[in-house]
Amino acid sequence: MSNEFDFKKDCDKIAFDRGHRAKLKFNIGKYDLAVKKGKAQYSNLELAKDRAGLIKYRAVNDLEKYLVEFEAKFTTRGGKVIWAQDAKEALKEIEQIIRKFGIKRVVKSKSMVSEELELNDFLKKKSVNSVETDLGEYIVQLAGEKPYHIITPAMHKNREEIALLFNQKFGLDKEASASEITQFVRERLREEFLSADCGITGANFIVADSGAIALTENEGNAIRSLSNKGVHIVIVGIEKVLPSVDDLDLFWPLLATHGSGQELTVYNSLVYGPRQENETDGPSEMFVILLDNGRTNVLAKEEQRVALACIRCGACLNGCPVYKNIGGYTYGTTYTGPIGAVIEPHLNGIENFSHLSFASSLCGKCTEVCPVRIPLHKLLLANRREAVEAGFMPGNWNTGMKVSKTLLKKRRWLDLLSANQKNFLLKYFAAGLWGKRRELPSIAKKNFYQLWKENKLD
Ligand code: SF4
Structure with a gap:
């Protein structure tokens, strides 16, 4: 912390x-x-942003209604919804699912909510092998790090550093190109997908009127983890709800454009629940964990x-x-x-x-x-x-503010010392506050008021 x-x-x-x-x-x-x-791609981006803001604010203001609507719809197709107040509760629920279904191998796709739970560490302690399947996440997991950025988890690494990491972990050529590294990861992950008995994803949105999980991604790993026949767990913050499936027309392109500059992300999926009798793939069991974890504290702030x-x-x-x-x-x-x-x-x-x-x-x-x-x-x-x-x-911040307030409120207080005296005091007493690598600007010999009076302003 x-x-x-x-x-x-x-x-x-x-x-x-x-x-x-x-x-x-x-x-x-x-x-x-x-x-x-x-x-x-937008003829009127500002209008699109206005609309998106309005829809989301309405959803946030009516969160309870939309979440209950989502739950009612999602559960009609056999999905299960779990409400978790905090990380501890969410992890307890995940542990119960793991125990019940004897889960040993998890394929996970990028989810910031799972970072809130420190889920990978938790699963490791429970002897469950959990592998990140988004390329950026896979890289940071391999390096023993956390995501650096919510969209680009390995933004802080260049190709050379990534190639070196793969050389140390798997003996790949130190000069491996980005496409060679990607191909290598693709082959390794294929094995992980085939042997996993559980998939874990986040959700970009959950849709109230249709009870759907909306996923948008570029690598196809999230939807691939859902095609496993085992268990699937979605962990999602309660604020991710959208009122209607029609809203995705607006939100999917807007998210793609602002997240990565694409007109639309490559894979966009709507998942309505576990595999149905007439379906050939998809998880046999599907759980959605609706996580609060402090979000209602934000909601309480006007x-x-x-x-x-x-x-x-x-x-x-x-x-x-x-x-x-x-x-x-x-x-x-x-x-x-x-x-x-x-x-x-x-x-x-x-x-x-x-x-x-x-x-x-x-x-x-x-x-x-x-x-x-x-x-x-x-x-x-x-x-x-x-x-x-x-x-x-801190106490010195409060004192500084009180002194500033007193001085700034009265011109004559400000003019009590000459420019030279002020510069002397600032240099010896306040330079540290300004930062050790910056020089304090000098106070001018004459202030604005004096120049104004002397009519010397250009
Ligand atoms: S992450 Fe995107 S949507 Fe969220 S506050 Fe920043 S700019 Fe807005």
């Missing part, structure tokens, strides 16, 4: 790691180019609840100047970047994570790029206000 001190220390280190920044710049640069092309409209496209991470400098691991949380800074304090305790809301220049780029109109920079301010009101700010 991150705290403010570790966060600042890690930021200070990683922001000056030129290799790390170069990898981010390269990958986000490619993303930016692709997104520009993807957005060209301002911040709109953050539950997030469709996890990752656009705000890629647009954020802070993320571009410090990357994903520094946050020390499952969700990172602007959306992480907004929701993590409510998911995991404002006392532990309120500092993340201050890691923002409030430039508003996150709000601008969000496809569902979440006013992220305003929510960061709301979090800051809450942290101050709850007394989670």
Whole structure:
């Protein structure tokens, strides 16, 4: 778990790691180019974003109704719905399923919710072999790491590093190309799919009016894990519900465009439950775990609840100047970047994570790029206000604010010292606060008011 001190220390280190920044710049640069092309499919992107925001806000505001509707529909086809209040409850339910069906081998596809549960570690402790089947996730699992980014889990690695990892683990050529590595993984995963007795996926959306799980992906691994004849478990946050299957017309392309710059992701699937009598493939048993894990804390916040409209496209991470400098691991949380800074304090305790809301220049780029109109920079301010009101700010911050308030309220207080005296004080007492690698700007000899009076403003 991150705290403010570790966060600042890690930021200070990683922001000056030129290799790390170069990898981010390269990958986000490619993303930016692709997104520009993807957005060209819209004749009116702003209208699409307005509509998507409206649909999601309505769904969030009526969460209970839509979730119950989803449950009623999904269970009519033999699926089972489990409501889990927190990670502990969800893991207990998963353990019961594993025991009941004697599950030993799991194929898993990318799911940030499963990261919240630290599911792979849990399964390992229960002697269940769990293999990530999304290429990026497979790479980070192999490296013993967590996903670095919600859409691009191995964004922090370049081809050379990945080839070296496969050389160390499997003896692959150190110079292996991206397509050679992909081919190798494809063959290995085929074996895993064939021998697995359980598949675990997340869900991009769950659809209330039809009781469907909506999956959108590029590699086909999620839908492949569903074609196993064994058990399938879907773990999904309660905020992922959409009212109607018709909404996917809008949300699938919007997610693809903002997530990877595609017009539409390669594989888009709707799954309505376990295999039926007249069907030839699909799981014999299917469970959907609806996970709260702090989401109702976000829901209870009048301002911040709109953050539950997030469709996890990752656009705000890629647009954020802070993320571009410090990357994903520094946050020390499952969700990172602007959306992480907004929701993590409510998911995991404002006392532990309120500092993340201050890691923002409030430039508003996150709000601008969000496809569902979440006013992220305003929510960061709301979090800051809450942290101050709850007394989670350090003592020197509070003192600094009181002094600033007194000085800024009265011109004569500000003019009490000369520019030279102010520069002297700032240099010796405040330089550290500004950061060790930056020089404080000097205070001008004459202030605006004086220049105005002397009529010397251009
Ligand atoms: S907050 Fe908006 S931009 Fe950020 S991940 Fe969620 S949907 Fe995408």
